Amino acid sequence: MNNLSYKEIRTKYIEFFKKNGHTEIPSATLIPENDPSVLFVNAGMFPLVPFLQGEKHQSGDKLVNSQRCVRTGDIDEVGDAYHYTAFNMLGNWSLNDYFKKEALAFTLKFFVEELGFDINRIYATVFQGDDTSPKDTESIEIWGNLFKEYGVNAKIGERILEKGKEDNWWELPTGGPCGPDSEIFYEINGELVEIGNNVFMEYLKVGNEYKPLGRHNVDFGGGLERITCVSQEVDNFYETDICKPIIQKVKDLSKKDILESQRIITDHIKAATWIIMDGITPSKTQQGYILRRLIRRAVRHGRKLEIDGLFTREIAKITIEQFSPIWKELKNKEKYILDTIEDEETKFSKTLQNGLTELDRLISREEIDGKKAFMLYETYGLPIEVIQEILEEKNSKED
Numbered sequence: 001m002n003n004l005s006y007k008e009i010r011t012k013y014i015e016f017f018k019k020n021g022h023t024e025i026p027s028a029t030l031i032p033e034n035d036p037s038v039l040f041v042n043a044g045m046f047p048l049v050p051f052l053q054g055e056k057h058q059s060g061d062k063l064v065n066s067q068r069c070v071r072t073g074d075i076d077e078v079g080d081a082y083h084y085t086a087f088n089m090l091g092n093w094s095l096n097d098y099f100k101k102e103a104l105a106f107t108l109k110f111f112v113e114e115l116g117f118d119i120n121r122i123y124a125t126v127f128q129g130d131d132t133s134p135k136d137t138e139s140i141e142i143w144g145n146l147f148k149e150y151g152v153n154a155k156i157g158e159r160i161l162e163k164g165k166e167d168n169w170w171e172l173p174t175g176g177p178c179g180p181d182s183e184i185f186y187e188i189n190g191e192l193v194e195i196g197n198n199v200f201m202e203y204l205k206v207g208n209e210y211k212p213l214g215r216h217n218v219d220f221g222g223g224l225e226r227i228t229c230v231s232q233e234v235d236n237f238y239e240t241d242i243c244k245p246i247i248q249k250v251k252d253l254s255k256k257d258i259l260e261s262q263r264i265i266t267d268h269i270k271a272a273t274w275i276i277m278d279g280i281t282p283s284k285t286q287q288g289y290i291l292r293r294l295i296r297r298a299v300r301h302g303r304k305l306e307i308d309g310l311f312t313r314e315i316a317k318i319t320i321e322q323f324s325p326i327w328k329e330l331k332n333k334e335k336y337i338l339d340t341i342e343d344e345e346t347k348f349s350k351t352l353q354n355g356l357t358e359l360d361r362l363i364s365r366e367e368i369d370g371k372k373a374f375m376l377y378e379t380y381g382l383p384i385e386v387i388q389e390i391l392e393e394k395n396s397k398e399d
Helices: 006-019 046-052 100-114 137-149 224-232 244-253 259-277 286-304 312-323 328-332 334-364 370-380 384-393
Strands: 062-070 086-095 122-127 160-163 176-188 191-206 209-223
Touching: 006 062, 006 086, 006 100, 006 224, 046 062, 046 086, 046 209, 062 259, 086 100, 086 224, 086 259, 100 122, 100 137, 100 176, 100 191, 100 209, 122 137, 137 160, 137 176, 176 209, 191 224, 209 224, 244 259, 244 312, 259 286, 259 312, 259 328, 259 334, 286 312, 286 334, 286 384, 312 328, 312 334, 328 334, 334 370, 334 384, 370 384
Parallel strands: 122 160
Antiparallel strands: 062 086, 086 209, 122 176, 176 191, 191 209
16 A cells, blocks of 8 residues: 555545546635534535525536545544544535546546555445335446446445445435435445445435436545544554654643544644634624634643643644645635634633643532533533533533
């Protein structure tokens, strides 16, 4: 396998699809346009929904990009080896142009011939069908032929796995274009790790009924962080060249060696730099509250590591160095981003210790409830989620 840097993987991906007739489009801003249903763009296809639904894209019918994304549902899980809030999604799309045969061939060729992944460790899943939609026999046949081209006899149930709607079907909760998907996995130490997914939009969901869409779209998504882990043969993305310089800086500043806290700071400050670049500042509502929560959680974990003084600026500076070759705007707005993060850290640091002292007092008296938690936020700036995290650490529970 080729041990490639994340920048090399990203460049290879975009250039591969450009050579195959795709037009590169820039990453959209993290702030969704005209869609209040989510706070941040959280998937590569999100900015392309109108075009997947039939609008004409000015760049054509075959597109490729690397989209920055932020997912907030797992913020409290960040710190282990698998969860993170900010990531890059590699994506390619066919808007009523090529379909399953070409899409799956592109995917396999990229992983095997461009990245050097071992074909013998690659597996695929397909939709097995149900009462509302038929089995995706076309994808099963295509995968069988593709594996055969690389000398692999891919048997159904062994190399090609049939899965239900919960695993191999994509649709929006509100209905609209939808269809089966086909995931591609790589075997690592006996476990199958997903490295990409092709969604085939060929149906239209109206109510509980699925009808032919009248067009065929392809939406491929593959997490750059996950793919980089496989290429560099590391267990988690904090050990890849994406995050290694950032977490190393955190470790250099730490007096205590708490890996969970070091990962939290690495992820949260990375996410904060991207969010500020795209125009959000810390506040009490919506995206601004998420940004504030990320920075303040990072600051609190800095205290657990006994990092001296203000430190977020130093971590953010490394983050900007890491990603400015991809997004020039990070460098253009560097001073503003650094000042914004440090200003939020300064405000929180002034009240943090008093807030933690008051929280300890309330815990000792078993007086924590929703009203007291809100008081701690209003008075000391302790986000509710940080209070909950501290309570869990102390084996207490908020009523």
